[in-house]
Amino acid sequence: MYGMIGKMTAVEGKRDELIAILLEGTTAMPGCRSYVIARDPAGANGIWITEVWDDQASHKASLALPAVKAAITRGKPLIDTFDQSTVTEPVGGHGLPVAAGR
Amino acid sequence: MYGMIGKMTAVEGKRDELIAILLEGTTAMPGCRSYVIARDPAGANGIWITEVWDDQASHKASLALPAVKAAITRGKPLIDTFDQSTVTEPVGGHGLPVAAGR
Numbered sequence: 436m437y438g439m440i441g442k443m444t445a446v447e448g449k450r451d452e453l454i455a456i457l458l459e460g461t462t463a464m465p466g467c468r469s470y471v472i473a474r475d476p477a478g479a480n481g482i483w484i485t486e487v488w489d490d491q492a493s494h495k496a497s498l499a500l501p502a503v504k505a506a507i508t509r510g511k512p513l514i515d516t517f518d519q520s521t522v523t524e525p526v527g528g529h530g531l532p533v534a535a536g537r
Numbered sequence: 538m539y540g541m542i543g544k545m546t547a548v549e550g551k552r553d554e555l556i557a558i559l560l561e562g563t564t565a566m567p568g569c570r571s572y573v574i575a576r577d578p579a580g581a582n583g584i585w586i587t588e589v590w591d592d593q594a595s596h597k598a599s600l601a602l603p604a605v606k607a608a609i610t611r612g613k614p615l616i617d618t619f620d621q622s623t624v625t626e627p628v629g630g631h632g633l634p635v636a637a638g639r
Contacts, residue, residue: 469632473625530571
């Protein structure tokens with residue numbers, strides 16, 4: 436599996452709007468086993484995103500999906516900074532069903 | 538929901554053994570929606586753990602489960618350092634079914 440742990444900071448006051456766009460735009464992504472969007476309780480504008488994919492190719496392919504591309508276009512102006520992005524190699528656990536669309 | 542993103546470093550050469558203990562010890566935790574154990578591709582001994590719980594109380598209660606307590610006892614000597622622990626407030630996404638045991 437292929438994982439990512441990312442943190443971004445929304446433009447001041449735009450976090451909820453950005454989260455709503457992310458939630459709408461990231462449904463039905465083939466190869467996606469987990470995609471969790473979370474507020475950062477330590478900061479008013481921080482967002483954590485943790486992802487688990489079948490493999491790196493399925494993550495890359497998701498970026499070409501119309502709904503994801505639309506979310507990126509709508510969300511980009513609401514992002515102030517990308518603070519952290521870490522690649523991981525998930526090995527197991529809970530909440531990792533076989534991905535939809537396979 | 539209540540989330541955690543943690544990073545630890547296993548004692549040199551003990552990462553796989555520690556991961557196996559974590560995988561065995563963290564099944565059937567009431568209130569747990571997601572618990573993903575991942576290798577850190579950037580380091581030979583790093584482990585990332587990302588968790589989503591119904592609430593902070595369910596996370597706290599899990600630490601008293603016999604299987605979890607046993608895993609902590611067995612795993613502790615294999616942990617070199619806790620490098621990072623971040624609390625999050627998950628708001629949605631994929632891979633977050635209603636937790637088992639509710």
